[in-house]
Amino acid sequence: MKKSILITGASGGFGEAIAKNMGKYDYNLILTGRNEANLKKVCDEIKKEHPQCQILPLVFDVQDPDACKKAIESIPAEFSYIDILVNNAGLAVELNPIHKGALEDWERMINTNIKGVLYITRLVSPQMVERKEGHIINIGSIASHEIYPGGNVYCASKHALFALTKGMRADFLPYNIRVTQVSPGAAETNFSVVRFHGDKAKADKVYEGYTPLVAQDIADIVEFAITRPAHVCLNEIVVTPTAQFNGVINRK
Ligand code: NDP
Numbered sequence: 001m002k003k004s005i006l007i008t009g010a011s012g013g014f015g016e017a018i019a020k021n022m023g024k025y026d027y028n029l030i031l032t033g034r035n036e037a038n039l040k041k042v043c044d045e046i047k048k049e050h051p052q053c054q055i056l057p058l059v060f061d062v063q064d065p066d067a068c069k070k071a072i073e074s075i076p077a078e079f080s081y082i083d084i085l086v087n088n089a090g091l092a093v094e095l096n097p098i099h100k101g102a103l104e105d106w107e108r109m110i111n112t113n114i115k116g117v118l119y120i121t122r123l124v125s126p127q128m129v130e131r132k133e134g135h136i137i138n139i140g141s142i143a144s145h146e147i148y149p150g151g152n153v154y155c156a157s158k159h160a161l162f163a164l165t166k167g168m169r170a171d172f173l174p175y176n177i178r179v180t181q182v183s184p185g186a187a188e189t190n191f192s193v194v195r196f197h198g199d200k201a202k203a204d205k206v207y208e209g210y211t212p213l214v215a216q217d218i219a220d221i222v223e224f225a226i227t228r229p230a231h232v233c234l235n236e237i238v239v240t241p242t243a244q245f246n247g248v249i250n251r252k
């Protein structure tokens with residue numbers, strides 16, 4: 001049976017680039033996101049480039065456990081052999097200090113970046129355990145290791161994700177399942193536009209004065225991790241722009 005790769009948050013940014021890289025391999029793709037039009041556009045583009053690739057788009061919010069369950073249970077038999085799971089959907093909201101933080105922003109980050117990963121992993125991993133085979137890739141961040149002013153809850157969510165990555169590695173060790181975290185620094189995607197509630201001018205400033213990473217850089221690293229021989233598990237790859245060290249960016 002043909003194997004599938006499930007990528008959350010494939011309607012843009014890193015997830016889209018990862019899906020496009022993986023379209024050339026002999027996998028079915030299960031691509032998820034909330035924005036149906038964006039997701040369809042990504043599917044159409046991959047299909048055009050790789051007509052042999054079978055793609056299943058799933059539109060749902062990873063914050064909603066019932067929606068996650070319904071979506072995963074709706075996967076038809078021909079896509080059901082999920083060998084690779086990329087937990088990529090995530091976001092930051094605002095850069096407020098704690099005393100000015102909005103509870104709803106905190107909820108969105110915690111519910112998406114931590115609980116969403118747990119919901120999807122809980123639903124997908126039992127079949128990997130049963131087969132004693134599989135690969136889970138979590139998209140962490142430099143914020144899994146560093147804290148910057150205003151990063152508080154986002155950084156906490158990505159620190160938690162790193163703990164979960166190691167927890168998965170420990171729990172899945174007896175089952176031959178690879179677990180990898182890719183932890184990027186500043187990358188120019190829609191990330192900062194989302195962080196600043198659609199303020200493109202404010203988002204653009206984040207990437208001024210240096211060359212940031214782009215989604216393709218991350219997709220190439222994920223592809224590298226996936227295509228290592230089965231006995232090789234890259235535990236974590238931390239990648240920043242050359243102009244970034246930990247949280248510090250050297251702007252011209
Ligand atoms: P984008 O905003 O470009 O893409 C985010 C993707 O996640 C979109 O496809 C979006 O889909 C999806 N998504 C967000 N929330 C949800 C949700 N509740 N349910 C389902 N899908 C959701 O950002 P990036 O590609 O940059 O971000 C991808 C991951 O990389 C995130 O986890 C982010 O934290 C992490 N990261 C980003 C860095 C950066 O500098 N860009 C650096 C380090 C890590 P839709 O809108 O359709 O729901």
Ligand code: 8X3
Nearest residue numbers: 141142143184185186
């Ligand atoms: C996204 C990169 O530096 O905004 O995870 O935390 S950063």
